[in-house]
Each structure stands twice: as structure tokens, then as C-alpha cells.
Amino acid sequence: MSQNALVGMESSAVTVLTRAVELDTSSRFQESLICYQEGIQLLLDVLKTTKDDSKKPHYRQKIKGYMERAEQIKIRLNQEKEEGKYHEQIKITENAKGFSFEKLFKPYINEALTEVWVEDPYIRHTHQLYNLLRFCEMLLKSPCEVKTIHLLTSHDGASTTQQTSALTEIQQSLKTHGITLTIDYSTTIHDREIRFNNGWIIKIGRGLDYFKKPQSRFSIGYCDYDLRECHETTVDVFHVKHTKQT
Incomplete structure (x- = not known):
């Protein structure tokens, strides 16, 4: 060398x-x-x-x-x-950078992770649907063998067709990678929570939608979320022996 x-x-x-x-x-x-x-x-x-x-x-x-x-x-x-008793809190300040999904979730992903639950009422609009897609891509690239992702969200009252169509496309794409995406809707869901079956629970105040909109499609941060400014939010991380299955 x-x-x-x-x-x-x-x-x-x-x-x-x-x-x-x-x-x-x-x-x-x-x-x-x-x-x-x-x-x-x-x-x-x-x-x-x-x-x-x-x-x-x-x-x-x-x-x-x-x-x-x-x-x-x-x-x-x-x-x-x-x-x-494990509880960790991460404060993401207004306009902070360096909090891509890879950076935020990496410490909690390992070989034991095979199933993920995403509860987020706001997987509706185009940018929110892309957030879910990028989250799934992050899991695919991580050192784990995720086989099932469960999504619980709410219907977009204005345009359920776009939401349903996009989620179906994500579902079909994940299937080609050997991952099953289940999709359920709730009219009462409010809290945002991500659970891993290796025991980790991550609660983000803004859910997956904590990134600010880039200035344009050709501005820095549009593709690389580590360079994207964030909204202020709080991330609470817990660990339990047995993760809720349903």
C-alpha cells in the first residue's frame, strides 16, 4: 500500500x-x-x-x-x-443536513432484520411516495434480509388513484427483489412509527417526510438525501424484546 x-x-x-x-x-x-x-x-x-x-x-x-x-x-x-429501558432521542434541527435514511437507520439494521412495519398516515403525495421508495431501496442495500414490509397509511382524499397506482408499482417492483409489500389503510391513524423485527422501534415526529423540498430537480440534494435540508423533527428510538407483529 x-x-x-x-x-x-x-x-x-x-x-x-x-x-x-x-x-x-x-x-x-x-x-x-x-x-x-x-x-x-x-x-x-x-x-x-x-x-x-x-x-x-x-x-x-x-x-x-x-x-x-x-x-x-x-x-x-x-x-x-x-x-x-433503552431510549435514545435524536434531534434534527431546522435546515440540518446529513440525515439520509441510510445514516439515520444504519445503526439499527443487522442480519437479523427480516420484517419491517411502517405506520405513516402521509404516504400520499408524490414526494412522500418517493420517500417510501427510497426507504425500501435503503433496506435493499443494507446488510439484512428483509422479506416483508408492512405499510399502514391513510387514503389521499384528493387523489386516491395516484396513491394506489404508485403503491402498487412499488409493491410489484419489490416483488421482483423477493420482498412482499402489504398495504393497509386506516381512517384513524395519526402516529408515525417504524418497527424492525430485530427489536428496534423508531418514531420520527414527521414520519418519513422530514426532508425539505429541493429548489429544483437539478439542485444539489435532489438525488442525495444526505445533502438535502431537513425540517426540524425529533427521532425517538426504543428497543423491545418482542416487536409487535400486527
């Missing part, structure tokens, strides 16, 4: 571990654990690759410290999950 590549890897490790510490300090422990694990792996790769023996003790010391902290967080999280 070239020196430039090694420097780049070390820089990436520093960035990820700095973010881990920030999340840790903010009590966003599940997210911080993911960053610690990623950063530690990067540092291990640096340690294996570097030819400068004088730097190796420094890397080993840093890795040891981060591994100890990650283990402490893991024990704490497991205990809170076991006791049903």
Missing part, C-alpha cells in the same frame, strides 16, 4: 472515531458503537499495513482504549435492551 493510501486510511479512522466520541458524549450510544467498531477496524488495518515500527505502540494503545470503551457501551446497551 502506498504512503498516500495509508495516510488516507488513517485520516478516515480519525474522522470516524471523532464522530464516535461525539455521539458517545451526546448519549447516542447505538450510533457511537457502530462508529467505534468501524474506526477500530480502520486503525487495525493501519496497524497491519504501516512499516513504521515507532508508530505501532501508539496505534495499539489507541485501539485498546477505543475497544475498551466500545465494550463498555455494548454491555450497557445489552443491559438496557434486556430490561426494556
